[in-house]
Amino acid sequence: MTSAQIRQSFLDFFREKQHTIVPSSSLMPDSPNLLFTNAGMNQFVPIFLGERKADVSSWADAVNWFGEKNRDGTLNKTSDTRAADTQKCIRAGGKHNDLDDVGLDTYHHTFFEMLGNWSFGDYFKKEAIEWAWELVVGRWKFPPQRLYATIYNPDKSIGDPADRDEEAWNLWAEKFRAVGLDPAVHIVNGNKKDNFWMMGETGPCGPCSELHVDLTPAGDTKGALVNKGTAECIEIWNLVFIQFNANPDGTFSPLPAKHVDTGMGFERVSSIIQGTKDFTDFANAKISNYETDIFRPIFDEIEKQCGKRYTSTLPQPNAQGQIIPESEQEKVDVAFRVIADHIRTLSFAIADGIQPGNTDRNYVLRRILRRAVRYGRTLGFTEPFFYKLVGVLARTMGDVFPEIRAKQKHVEEVLKREEESFNRTLDKGIELFTSFVASEKQQQLSGTSAFKLYDTYGFPLDLTELMARERGLTVDIAGFEVEMEKQRKRAREAQVRDVIELSEIETKTPTHFIGYDHNHTGADVQEVLSV
Ligand code: ATP
Ligand code: MG
Ligand code: MG
Ligand code: MG
Numbered sequence: 001m002t003s004a005q006i007r008q009s010f011l012d013f014f015r016e017k018q019h020t021i022v023p024s025s026s027l028m029p030d031s032p033n034l035l036f037t038n039a040g041m042n043q044f045v046p047i048f049l050g051e052r053k054a055d056v057s058s059w060a061d062a063v064n065w066f067g068e069k070n071r072d073g074t075l076n077k078t079s080d081t082r083a084a085d086t087q088k089c090i091r092a093g094g095k096h097n098d099l100d101d102v103g104l105d106t107y108h109h110t111f112f113e114m115l116g117n118w119s120f121g122d123y124f125k126k127e128a129i130e131w132a133w134e135l136v137v138g139r140w141k142f143p144p145q146r147l148y149a150t151i152y153n154p155d156k157s158i159g160d161p162a163d164r165d166e167e168a169w170n171l172w173a174e175k176f177r178a179v180g181l182d183p184a185v186h187i188v189n190g191n192k193k194d195n196f197w198m199m200g201e202t203g204p205c206g207p208c209s210e211l212h213v214d215l216t217p218a219g220d221t222k223g224a225l226v227n228k229g230t231a232e233c234i235e236i237w238n239l240v241f242i243q244f245n246a247n248p249d250g251t252f253s254p255l256p257a258k259h260v261d262t263g264m265g266f267e268r269v270s271s272i273i274q275g276t277k278d279f280t281d282f283a284n285a286k287i288s289n290y291e292t293d294i295f296r297p298i299f300d301e302i303e304k305q306c307g308k309r310y311t312s313t314l315p316q317p318n319a320q321g322q323i324i325p326e327s328e329q330e331k332v333d334v335a336f337r338v339i340a341d342h343i344r345t346l347s348f349a350i351a352d353g354i355q356p357g358n359t360d361r362n363y364v365l366r367r368i369l370r371r372a373v374r375y376g377r378t379l380g381f382t383e384p385f386f387y388k389l390v391g392v393l394a395r396t397m398g399d400v401f402p403e404i405r406a407k408q409k410h411v412e413e414v415l416k417r418e419e420e421s422f423n424r425t426l427d428k429g430i431e432l433f434t435s436f437v438a439s440e441k442q443q444q445l446s447g448t449s450a451f452k453l454y455d456t457y458g459f460p461l462d463l464t465e466l467m468a469r470e471r472g473l474t475v476d477i478a479g480f481e482v483e484m485e486k487q488r489k490r491a492r493e494a495q496v497r498d499v500i501e502l503s504e505i506e507t508k509t510p511t512h513f514i515g516y517d518h519n520h521t522g523a524d525v526q527e528v529l530s531v
Helices: 003-016 040-048 056-062 125-139 166-178 266-275 296-306 328-351 360-378 386-397 402-406 408-440 447-457 461-469 477-505
Strands: 082-090 111-120 147-152 187-190 196-198 203-214 233-246 252-265 511-518 524-530
Touching (some): 003 111, 003 125, 040 082, 040 111, 040 252, 056 082, 111 125, 111 266, 125 233, 125 252, 147 166, 166 187, 196 233, 203 252, 233 266, 252 266, 296 328, 296 386, 328 360, 328 386, 360 408, 360 461, 386 408, 402 408, 447 477, 461 477
Parallel strands (some): 147 187
Antiparallel strands (some): 082 111, 111 252, 196 203, 203 233, 233 252, 511 524
């Protein structure tokens, strides 16, 4: 199956189960507590909180999910209490930050699609688990002996609302038994961290159950690799059963209406289906999100532009557990993966109205962009190149996310401008970094050096840390913070001075306030211009 068919097949499956197919929400979250939309459930929070009634059929109006054939919307409008979609997600900060894994593993992205199905006070565990099995095993033909379901089974001492999710255990057990597998092997207990979902300290919450796939050549690990952070066994689907309310006094009460919230990694599922040639060949499988038809067109374009080849090498952890690309080709392959990941993040974020900038989520984007531009040097790019990849996304993803096609030109302009700006200081910064490292001759780059790179050359701290990591070094973060604080103090003092000076000349020259801007340091500087 192509990835487009896989996505469609997920949505078709849930439409058959009377789900309304709704559009992905914007990457710009409604909640001020979130940097970016990071899960399919974000847009449904008001329903879970009871602040909005379940009315998803009215959300489908704008959807052209099924292309021309269903653009009249009739088939989409199925139910108010069941929804399914594919959601654009970014996990590059806050609670979910997968940025450092990107390039060094094959299944964590900063931007990815999360396929999901929801019940708002409608069906619960029984249907959720039965349908998950029906889709994954029945329709997609995942070999059940390679599947492991985790269930919530906490340490009783922490006072959780239920000892273990007996109901989920029984439902999965029935499925595994039916195909002759031992539930005691294929159902794995999980603790509060992995298998209990809470939105915050209080509010709707509940146990979850996840499906993991054993991808070893023989597929006989008996669940030993589940949640061990290895590509040999990866999590594909999280089924959350929202059934409790966490009260401010630390107790839990059952919710009057129970909900289901699921999230499946679209790129991961595609990588398994495509990498094993529809499960026919695990022994020679090349299972990596980057080996799918989702990433191949991006790599083709990068290869065309730089003349280098992507060869799928992956640096392995050394004796100290550090992952440092060694050979030239390893460095090149890491760069390919990072750039292909980051162009999706930047393009979709900008298309949703989030610009690279100097504070908050905008600065997160700028950091990611600068990282990509630095990796571009590894591929030999010295001129802006990143913006030239947007066209691939518009071509390959524009049917599913029309905004990327509509905003292509704008996204390209923003990226090009950002690249040009960073290109002006990047090489000098790299030179300076190299000389710092040589002159300091320590295991740690000093805070002053990191600050100089930040302040003068626009190197985000995490980029300097990354470059240090590539040489097995660390950065003195505390020292950096000290320099940063001094800078803030200077900026505050300068601001006071400006205001005093301005008030002195105010009577002579009219002034025009053009808003707040931020200098390199991220400190607020009030710009007041004389007109
Ligand atoms: P992992 O343990 O692999 O980091 P997770 O438990 O953080 O995943 P969830 O929050 O449960 O992930 O999200 C639901 C699904 O989204 C996961 O089962 C996985 O398939 C997918 N997913 C999560 N994070 C990423 C990511 N960074 N890139 C691609 N897919 C992801
Ligand atoms: Mg994670
Ligand atoms: Mg997990
Ligand atoms: Mg999970």
